[in-house]
Amino acid sequence: MTNERRVLVHRDAQELTGSVAARFITKMIDILDEKPEAHVVLTGGRVGVGILGAINESHARDSIDWARVHVWWGDERWLPVGHEERNDTQADLALLDHVGIPAANVHRYGAPDDATESDDGALDAAAARYSDELAAHAADGSTLPTFEITFLGVGPDGHIASLFPDAPGVREQAATAIAVRNSPKPPPERLSLTLPAINSSERIWLAMAGPDKASALGLALAGASIIEVPAAGAKGVRRTVFFVDEEAAQEVPDNLISQEY
Template identity: 65%
Template sequence: MSNERRVIVHPDKETLAGSVAARFLTKVVDLIAEFDEATVVLTGGSMGIAVLAAINASPARDSVDWSRVNVWWGDERFLPEGDPERNETQAREALLDHVPLDPARVHPFARSDAGIDLDAAAAAYAEELAEHAARDSRQPHFDITFLGMGPDGHIASLFPERSGIREREATVLAVRNSPKPPPERLSLTLPVINSSARIWLVVAGQDKAAALGLTLAGASINEVPAAGVEGRRRTLFFVDGEAAAEVPENLIDPGQFWTGADEG
């Protein structure tokens, strides 16, 4: 098995979203054919949601047996149900409400109006992960985990110079005083994220170039949390030309096309 990192550069955000969507649909069809299900972890952010919208717009969308897809989230803003800033709300509007998912296979984080506080919400998600855990694990087998990356190099709701990025025991964090609003969030921890077979980071914009360069140069995860991301099989960075400005040339994948033979 390979856990190599690769950077795949696209000319603009629209092409980037469309390419990742096409790759996702092909991979999920293959996973369901092989394992009878596929488990994905979603992210928020402009590109994370753009990819979901591109999946929904694809002519190949209905080639997936969506009833066999399990959906989790890497992090969430602790806000009321239906709040437009929740990753769940945005994902449902972009894709999830448009495909025939099994509601029992969709696992959102608790909402702030659910009658529990932030710590209880984190504990509840950790318990839900454990209930669906793979053998000898504390979480399900994740096939594909989507991540975005902030200009500061944060992933999910794991921020630089915060203790959360160094957490190794818990599976879910209650995040307070987030440097990005809203202040209260929930997040998977780095070991849980890295348990995924494939991690796909989708990164766009000039403001991400410096952090992406540092990520790929092996910066400290305390300073650049994205530097700690490592899927068990493959870690892929899908980026646009602006975000790739400081990526070492030797890490950029020269191929422009992908086939099902690619393990990604």
């Protein structure tokens, strides 16, 4: 078992999303040949949702036995159920509504309109419930399922999920899911997996496109402080792959770029 980091560069965002979609389908078929089920963590954002759309449009989409796939999210905006800016709503429209994945296998974060607690405690309670749900699907002795693939987007500031630079969430080591307040990116209240939860994943796939991501990618690969550039701390158990377009790869040294593409 290795902990390999690679950068795969694509011509543009369209080529990137299509390539990652094809790779995902192939990998999931292989995983489900070996295991009874697979747990996948999704992300939002333009590229993340674009990948889901490309999976949906692939002629090989139904080669995956979706009934044995569990879906989680790295983070979620604290917005009402069905809100167009929620990550799960966007994932439903792009992919999940089109495949045979059981509703019980789609593990959504809570929302303010389904909370039973007071406004002050609802966000923390939702984080606790997600932690409990993660633990309910974990192997004996663990607090997390085995995430086969975790998708992450990366912000221009280097944030991943809703773990922002120099914020309390990026420092959290004990919890698996947390409440996020005062996010520098709207909306201010969110829910997120923690970095230890993310890094329990077998494979972490970070997808990013555009010139505004070049600095964050360069810093992450150069070993910047995790507190200042959370993306620098993303490391899967087996493999960590940065899927990027040429514009995002402007500051990546040639020796770090895989020759696969």
